[in-house]
Amino acid sequence: MKNAVFYFSGTGNSFKVAQSLAKKLPEAAVYSIPKILNKTIPTDFATIGVVYPVYMYRIPKIVVRFLKTLAPQLKQSYNYLLATNGGEPGLSIKMGKKILKKKLSAGFSLEMPNNYIPFWEDQEEEKINEILSGFEKSFQTIITQIQNKATCLYQSPELFRNYIHPGILYKFGYNFIEQLGKQFWVNENCNSCKICVRLCPVENISMKDNLPVWKTQCEQCFACINWCPQKAIQYGQKTETKGRYHHPDIQLKDFIQD
Numbered sequence: 001m002k003n004a005v006f007y008f009s010g011t012g013n014s015f016k017v018a019q020s021l022a023k024k025l026p027e028a029a030v031y032s033i034p035k036i037l038n039k040t041i042p043t044d045f046a047t048i049g050v051v052y053p054v055y056m057y058r059i060p061k062i063v064v065r066f067l068k069t070l071a072p073q074l075k076q077s078y079n080y081l082l083a084t085n086g087g088e089p090g091l092s093i094k095m096g097k098k099i100l101k102k103k104l105s106a107g108f109s110l111e112m113p114n115n116y117i118p119f120w121e122d123q124e125e126e127k128i129n130e131i132l133s134g135f136e137k138s139f140q141t142i143i144t145q146i147q148n149k150a151t152c153l154y155q156s157p158e159l160f161r162n163y164i165h166p167g168i169l170y171k172f173g174y175n176f177i178e179q180l181g182k183q184f185w186v187n188e189n190c191n192s193c194k195i196c197v198r199l200c201p202v203e204n205i206s207m208k209d210n211l212p213v214w215k216t217q218c219e220q221c222f223a224c225i226n227w228c229p230q231k232a233i234q235y236g237q238k239t240e241t242k243g244r245y246h247h248p249d250i251q252l253k254d255f256i257q258d
């Protein structure tokens, strides 16, 4: 294999992007970060890409752990990060640069549908369709740069929304992200199918009295709430009336961890 794409994904956006990269790069292999994190990470490739969703303007903690393990092993000349996000990538690429230092060749931001349901607005479904229909064009810009081994780091032009706001307001939240799993609860629609338990990438859900309970090592990937076939999982008080999201080309079976 010449090229590797590692990914972390809760609802399929980053997985879709990882698959799309692999289709365009010769002899490419795709690896799930949760499945490979505690094993020997293969690094014998000409290029390595890491695709992940932005959380609270930053990199998911599981991806930070992966990058810290990967960094000392990187020998190839072209390594890149690709941050999928809901339009506000914030400090994410900057954070990756701090971890990988000179070994990071490029960092890209790609807007995808926002899977953070509590913040959804009335017109969210229209917005989702608009973003999905523009995917090929925005993806093409990035893949061309990767094929040309462009060295460029995404920098947001918006000072307040992407630097000051996330720096001040969200630093606190990010530090306590694992605890936020306690915001999940389940309503009477749960049929005890255990799908949420099987798809959690960090074993943060277990069953008690035939109902799921959330522990305190949540990555906030929002896979459980978005994939639950009964829409029984809620987060705080703002999700019972809202829809659910997963990338339309991606199936639940790709997210089952066992």
Ligand SMILES: Cc1cc2nc3c(=O)[nH]c(=O)nc-3n(C[C@H](O)[C@H](O)[C@H](O)COP(=O)(O)O)c2cc1C
Pocket (backbone or CB within 6 Å): 008, 009, 010, 011, 012, 013, 014, 015, 052, 053, 054, 055, 056, 057, 058, 084, 085, 086, 087, 088, 089, 090, 112, 113, 114, 115, 116, 220, 221, 222, 247
């Ligand atoms: C807990 C959480 C926090 C998020 N924070 C941000 C954010 O700070 N900025 C942003 O643009 N999108 C944010 N998003 C949206 C995701 O980054 C975006 O929808 C991503 O493409 C989801 O990828 P996935 O389907 O591979 O999981 C957040 C999503 C979640 C679940």
Ligand code: SF4
Pocket (backbone or CB within 6 Å): 186, 189, 190, 191, 192, 193, 194, 195, 196, 197, 212, 227, 228, 229, 230, 231, 232, 233
């Ligand atoms: S996936 Fe949904 S229905 Fe199935 S056990 Fe979990 S909460 Fe209940």
Ligand code: SF4
Pocket (backbone or CB within 6 Å): 010, 181, 199, 200, 201, 202, 203, 204, 205, 214, 217, 218, 219, 220, 221, 222, 223, 224, 225
């Ligand atoms: S509990 Fe839900 S949101 Fe948290 S890591 Fe597991 S699947 Fe993701």
